[in-house]
Amino acid sequence: xxxxxxxxxxxxxxxxxxxxxxxxxxxxxxxxxxxxxxxxxxxxxxxxxxxxxxxxxxxxxxxxxxxxxxxxxxxxxxxxxxxxxxxxxxxxxxxxxxxxxxxxxxxxxxxxxxxxxxxxxxxxxxxxxxxxxxxxxxxxxxxxxxxxxxxxxxxxxxxxxxxxxxxxxxxxxxxxxxxxxxxxxxxxxxxxxxxxxxxxxxxxxxxxxxxxxxxxxxxxxxxxxxxxxxxxxxxxxxxxxxxxxxxxxxxxxxxxxxxxxxxxxxxxxxxxxxxxxxxxxxxxxxxxxxxxxxxxxxxxxxxxxxxxxxxxxxxxxxxxxxxxxxxxxxxxxxxxxxxxxxxxxxxxxxxxxx
Amino acid sequence: xxxxxxxxxxxxxxxxxxxxxxxxxxxxxxxxxxxxxxxxxxxxxxxxxxxxxxxxxxxxxxxxxxxxxxxxxxxxxxxxxxxxxxxxxxxxxxxxxxxxxxxxxxxxxxxxxxxxxxxxxxxxxxxxxxxxxxxxxxxxxxxxxxxxxxxxxxxxxxxxxxxxxxxxxxxxxxxxxxxxxxxxxxxxxxxxxxxxxxxxxxxxxxxxxxxxxxxxxxxxxxxxxxxxxxxxxxxxxxxxxxxxxxxxxxxxxxxxxxxxxxxxxxxxxxxxxxxxxxxxxxxxxxxxxxxxxxxxxxxxxxxxxxxxxxxxxxxxxxxxxxxxxxxxxxxxxxxxxxxxxxxxxxxxxxxxxx
Numbered sequence: 001x002x003x004x005x006x007x008x009x010x011x012x013x014x015x016x017x018x019x020x021x022x023x024x025x026x027x028x029x030x031x032x033x034x035x036x037x038x039x040x041x042x043x044x045x046x047x048x049x050x051x052x053x054x055x056x057x058x059x060x061x062x063x064x065x066x067x068x069x070x071x072x073x074x075x076x077x078x079x080x081x082x083x084x085x086x087x088x089x090x091x092x093x094x095x096x097x098x099x100x101x102x103x104x105x106x107x108x109x110x111x112x113x114x115x116x117x118x119x120x121x122x123x124x125x126x127x128x129x130x131x132x133x134x135x136x137x138x139x140x141x142x143x144x145x146x147x148x149x150x151x152x153x154x155x156x157x158x159x160x161x162x163x164x165x166x167x168x169x170x171x172x173x174x175x176x177x178x179x180x181x182x183x184x185x186x187x188x189x190x191x192x193x194x195x196x197x198x199x200x201x202x203x204x205x206x207x208x209x210x211x212x213x214x215x216x217x218x219x220x221x222x223x224x225x226x227x228x229x230x231x232x233x234x235x236x237x238x239x240x241x242x243x244x245x246x247x248x249x250x251x252x253x254x255x256x257x258x259x260x261x262x263x264x265x266x267x268x269x270x271x272x273x274x275x276x277x278x279x280x281x282x283x284x285x286x287x288x289x290x291x292x293x294x295x296x297x298x299x300x301x302x303x304x305x306x307x308x309x310x311x312x313x314x315x316x317x318x319x320x321x322x323x324x325x326x327x328x329x330x331x332x333x334x335x336x337x338x339x340x341x342x343x344x345x346x347x348x349x350x351x352x353x354x
Numbered sequence: 355x356x357x358x359x360x361x362x363x364x365x366x367x368x369x370x371x372x373x374x375x376x377x378x379x380x381x382x383x384x385x386x387x388x389x390x391x392x393x394x395x396x397x398x399x400x401x402x403x404x405x406x407x408x409x410x411x412x413x414x415x416x417x418x419x420x421x422x423x424x425x426x427x428x429x430x431x432x433x434x435x436x437x438x439x440x441x442x443x444x445x446x447x448x449x450x451x452x453x454x455x456x457x458x459x460x461x462x463x464x465x466x467x468x469x470x471x472x473x474x475x476x477x478x479x480x481x482x483x484x485x486x487x488x489x490x491x492x493x494x495x496x497x498x499x500x501x502x503x504x505x506x507x508x509x510x511x512x513x514x515x516x517x518x519x520x521x522x523x524x525x526x527x528x529x530x531x532x533x534x535x536x537x538x539x540x541x542x543x544x545x546x547x548x549x550x551x552x553x554x555x556x557x558x559x560x561x562x563x564x565x566x567x568x569x570x571x572x573x574x575x576x577x578x579x580x581x582x583x584x585x586x587x588x589x590x591x592x593x594x595x596x597x598x599x600x601x602x603x604x605x606x607x608x609x610x611x612x613x614x615x616x617x618x619x620x621x622x623x624x625x626x627x628x629x630x631x632x633x634x635x636x637x638x639x640x641x642x643x644x645x646x647x648x649x650x651x652x653x654x655x656x657x658x659x660x661x662x663x664x665x666x667x668x669x670x671x672x673x674x675x676x677x678x679x680x681x682x683x684x685x686x687x688x689x690x691x692x693x694x695x696x697x698x699x700x701x702x703x704x705x706x707x708x
Contacts, residue, residue: 097557153513155511156511156512157517158611161508162500162508162516176572177572179535179536181534182532183534218534222614224605248693249695251694252690252692254689258576259533262537301685302684302685302686304683304685308693328658328661329657330658330659331655332562337658338604339658339662340602340604341661
């Protein structure tokens with residue numbers, strides 16, 4: 001590996017290394033090789049960063065003992081950075097769990113030309129290290145670097161950043177995909193008078209302009225299904241509700257931005273009666289007798305609407321069991337989560353025991 | 355609206371419009387005002403595009419009759435583009451259903467400076483039109499335009515492009531979010547000898563290195579849950595299976611890239627017996643007696659694993675009903691979709707009637 005390294009970067013390293021060795025031995029009283037063999041996360045330039053987090057240090061120092069000419073100039077060694085900054089090669093990065101590297105977005109070179117230069121040499125370095133995927137998160141303030149990240153592909157983006165990736169090995173990328181689904185919820189709210197809470201939407205296709213439908217919406221980032229559906233019903237109609245069960249869900253593809261959609265139909269119990277319409281999204285809302293709701297031609301003619309409402313009615317008649325939500329933390333990932341499932345034992349205990 | 359328009363763009367329009375009127379009347383025999391009042395999707399420059407699709411034409415021509423000095427120079431009028439290209443203002447775009455515009459990614463100016471200039475004037479124009487959200491999809495080949503799209507935010511990205519957005523009105527953006535979830539599946543496969551199909555993964559935390567678990571994975575783009583789980587089991591273990599039911603699902607937040615995860619546990623019936631391990635991801639796979647599987651300390655100690663396996667065992671004992679998959683097309687969006695729900699009528703017909 002060492003030979004290859006020298007062949008590839010002969011000009012830079014043959015000029016700079018002996019001088020640095022002398023400088024370190026003279027000024028800092030350190031043996032150069034020992035000093036620099038233990039860092040895998042190499043800083044590009046003293047002025048960009050100082051490595052303060054241990055996670056940026058190599059956990060496999062010995063593996064890179066042969067690469068003693070890669071060097072880290074920052075932190076305590078910052079004093080010599082100006083002399084050598086042109087030759088410093090590798091972006092700050094941490095290892096991921098899958099043999100890849102994650103570039104530190106806080107420590108990107110401020111100059112686009114420097115970035116282009118250091119990125120190229122970083123890729124060479126990571127290739128020699130046998131790295132696979134490279135993750136480059138560019139904050140929106142650093143959009144100037146997007147066109148410079150040559151060979152990188154977009155992976156995903158959020159409001160404040162774009163994540164770009166580079167797959168080093170030959171063959172197809174094994175990097176995980178980005179989020180693939182949006183998640184919607186619909187609330188079936190029925191009161192003691194057998195009236196369903198229904199709305200007409202402002203923004204809907206002309207064919208559905210007269211349809212009275214259940215309140216629906218998307219869940220928010222990190223929101224639970226059981227809280228999202230209660231929130232949506234409240235926002236659209238002003239009605240407070242309590243989540244009972246997920247009754248069914250629908251899976252459909254190629255919706256917004258070619259992504260898929262999971263839509264969870266939930267049974268809710270109303271806790272208030274006074275409707276207050278959300279003027280932004282909703283044209284009208286009301287309590288509608290169940291029979292009238294079901295008899296709407298648009299529902300009778302559509303196999304999906306019809307099936308969903310049949311299920312809700314069966315649920316009301318205790319002939320159907322939905323899925324309860326149960327919150328738990330798994331040791332596997334240590335995260336709070338919600339498991340949705342039927343109650344076991346006898347089915348009646350589920351259907352009756354609301 | 356006209357007055358405002360002229361105030362804002364006085365320099366450009368006062369110079370150019372009278373000359374253009376004369377040119378058109380002379381050369382093309384057209385009345386300028388009539389000629390240009392019917393297009394809302396205005397092309398930036400003849401060399402960028404020719405509007406061939408009617409969807410790029412205004413459906414509300416009369417609304418913009420007063421804006422007769424905005425002009426479209428392309429297609430049949432391309433002959434004069436070179437004379438006036440500096441003054442041509444609005445990017446090719448179509449209206450979306452929510453009062454926004456979608457810039458045509460095929461017709462972006464080739465020169466970044468032109469793009470910056472035209473984008474600014476386009477925004478002014480759309481603002482006057484009362485437009486709300488602007489969608490700007492930049493293919494990876496046009497990454498040079500990313501840093502130039504001033505004031506735009508990232509919305510999402512896929513391998514080949516980044517989607518940027520601009521919210522024109524005051525107040526918070528009402529644009530829909532991007533995909534929020536990844537979707538995983540796990541296959542509980544049990545044979546007639548009461549043996550569970552289990553695997554040990556190559557890439558897992560050290561605490562779980564000895565755990566025998568059910569095969570799991572992410573569903574692919576536009577893949578069904580019921581096909582994704584069969585594929586994953588086949589890939590990891592070589593075993594052919596048939597989907598029976600979704601047994602339960604887990605919802606957890608802040609996993610990859612801060613997104614949420616929906617994980618569907620499915621009951622599958624094995625159709626073959628001979629295991630063939632996927633060397634890339636899987637360390638080992640085998641048929642393991644159910645009792646031995648359940649007794650693993652890591653499963654006994656974890657409330658989520660324990661609960662999921664309890665459910666699967668209850669399902670085997672006909673004491674639990676999962677969710678069938680039923681494929682249908684809704685008239686609402688015309689899309690094929692899958693509805694997952696319990697069978698109704700008596701519960702026994704579900705649990706017995708596989």
